[in-house]
Amino acid sequence: MPDGKIMKALSGFYYVKDEDRVVQCRGRGVFRKQKITPLVGDYVTYQAENDQEGYVTEIEKRKNELVRPPIANVDQAVLVFSAIEPSFSTSLLDRFLVLVESHQITPIICISKMDLLSSDQTKEIEQYAKEYENIGYIVLRSSAKWEDGLDTLIPYLEDKISVFAGQSGVGKSSILNALRPDLDIKTDQISSSLGRGKHTTRHVELLSIGTGLVADTPGFSALEFSELELEELPFCFPEMVHYGEQCKFRGCLHMNEPKCAVKSAVEEKNIPEYRYHHYQQFYEEIKSRKPRY
Template sequence: MEGIIMKGVGGLYYVRDLTDGTVTPCRARGKFRRQTAPLPGDLVSYERAVPEGIINELKSRRNDLIRPAIANITQAFLVFALAEPDINWDLLNHFLLVMEQKAIRPLILLNKKDLVPEETRQAIIQRFLGTGYELLFISALDPLVRELLTGRLKDEVTVLCGPSGAGKSTLLNQLLGEEKMETGVVSEKIGRGKHTTRHTELVEVGEGLLADTPGFSNIEPQGIPYRELKDLFPEFQPFEGECRFNGCLHDREPGCAVKAQIGTAVSPERYDYYQRMFLKLKEEDKYKWD
């Protein structure tokens, strides 16, 4: 039989059958548990039994994340507050890099829309010129947000990502139509939220699967060779092959087609972030073999 792991707690994995939808608590066979820890979202072959079934095989993954711990994600809702706390732009761009690296489609949800004027929203839109990323300005407290987002969950495995205090728990409650998660509060002292969930679970919503994920405040892109960083910026792709030099890294080379688009098809803020990440990764590569 084949199924998908919905959650794992204390070595017990809850597998939903792909055919009839029934959920069976299962243990994993030791032969692969010692090599690859099963995650929610993993596709498996398993046997039903009472009181616990057995997972015999983990299917190959398309991707996985460690925080939140989940596999085979197809899209991510990146939840950031427009204010209280203010947007950490490097963190948002870090998330976007990881989504590109993992082949996960991002949807940027900018919460607390009532706290900023229209001019601020338009300036934010300009930051993502040419990326193709969709931005939605929302209020997670508004019940209409459920109607806005539920249709986007169909046939997807979706995670919510973003810093604590941005409204992920409130948004998840709206999507589930119940108080599934205990919402956090923003610390007045440090301006950050306190995460309140304790494990990752997939929940059926809108004919798709939504991850009930722990809140976390940071993420660092890992394992990106500096020469490949440019491939993770979708706004650069239309100009590949148009630079004066083959293999242009869009840094200091003359005749760079990407640099010529800064301020028109490429936003200055995103290009500045690219340059800083490029130098960081290049320095890391230089000392990798020391």
């Protein structure tokens, strides 16, 4: 039987791309019984009824999956954060980074609106950017006009499945429109009272950008650590993985344990203090989470 990749899911139909054709498929009833839902990004086997219609019969094992947006096999997340309007938030960025790391997705940090900063503000944002680069993250800078920064972003999208996520109201849809002007993705204006933008996309679809694929929906609308366990949290901070190898106790959670190399690295300013502070916040949040049954 032929195979392909689900490019779009809409109203119970799955649009499977198989080389140069797209076949509109339904899922087999067995998926419902097994409580499995085919997702955009899935590699599937399908049975063709004719040239344009068929049934999804098998789903290959996923390397990861997201609930919101519902998508599978994501390679990377482009985290879009504005330098100003709204202000750059390391707390929110670190929350996104932990969520991305917990799904084994590579993050790319993109700081927009750099051209709107004063010289002092530029120094502050550049300092943050360098600290994240020192951790090992890719950090891109762009202006308020996304067309000016696309040449730095596009090479990272090649041959990857990417989602865009980040602060609300920073223009994620504007980026996609700049990448593919023919899309004309609709966006609502930012609400001045809430400081938030609304995205009007109603389904998930993978769009071709060069040799890459991009989901046309904002990622991670749920920012709670509902699936992350305490023991996994340190592994979502690359610098803690690095220094944690020197901790006295295996399985050190870098909170109250003696001879903790991570806490020493914070004191010696090898780990930014705000990163450790956010780690502590996330630790307490997960610890106080209601148990799941």
